[in-house]
């Protein structure tokens with residue numbers, strides 16, 4: 534497939550990363566997500582490399598993202614009963630929000646609580662594991678031209694400077710040609726370059742490393758063992774948690790698989806959305822309820838005569854959710 538939209542390309546890069554991570558250093562257990570980051574910087578594709586045993590322990594906390602307020606509670610919940618204000622570090626926001634988060638955490642079985650007069654006490658159910666090994670950012674640019682290379686260079690420089698990611702990559706499509714070396718020279722040397730050839734669909738061999746990235750986790754001159762500051766560590770964990778809960782197939786929640794024109798098409802080992810009316814991969818923005826060609830699947834598809842309860846739209850959404858589950862299941866520790 535030659536991707537005709539950056540969105541379609543992004544999905545193929547996500548699937549490639551799921552199949553082939555790490556592209557130059559051999560297989561590493563990882564989860565993949567897209568469109569995550571901070572207020573200042575949103576990454577196209579995010580790969581979170583995980584420790585398999587710790588990842589299994591993380592899964593015991595459920596399938597949903599643990600958001601930043603909940604993380605404050607879950608990471609610091611004590612082994613023995615304690616008043617939440619004694620047990621948790623001082624937040625830089627009012628305690629009443631922490632109290633709400635403690636209740637929310639208890640409702641989700643992330644911690645347990647009990648009342649002692651007016652005081653809410655909490656205790657952990659299990660320790661929150663240190664499951665994130667590395668966070669990798671990939672920028673996707675199927676058609677790299679001079680102005681795109683300029684913009685990307687700025688963004689990648691920002692990634693290098695903040696050290697939020699351990700590695701930054703650019704993914705670009707070659708369709709048989711070499712990428713213009715002059716464009717690559719614009720990019721910071723720390724960023725890796727991955728040239729993809731998805732003309733025959735996606736598999737684990739459909740990309741080549743054109744430039745190896747540097748490890749950004751330590752500033753130049755820092756020795757081994759130098760750690761990031763706690764605030765950066767927390768931000769990385771928040772991104773990893775969002776990646777865990779969201780995966781990269783979450784477009785099923787914003788696009789319209791319940792439209793009769795919506796299809797999933799196979800591109801090698803990837804499934805990508807396809808609009809039969811527009812004859813292309815629709816963007817997430819155009820494939821919405823306001824699309825002029827949106828046509829709800831007929832009610833008959835959802836009842837008699839359709840083998841999947843709820844009709845094809847619901848079936849597609851379930852299929853994509855199952856794929857995310859399967860990828861999480863693939864990560865197992867050797868002791869499992």
Ligand code: SF4
Pocket residue numbers: 789792793794795796807808809810811815819820821822824825826827828
């Ligand atoms: S017609 Fe519009 S809503 Fe329907 S699948 Fe195509 S882009 Fe999506």
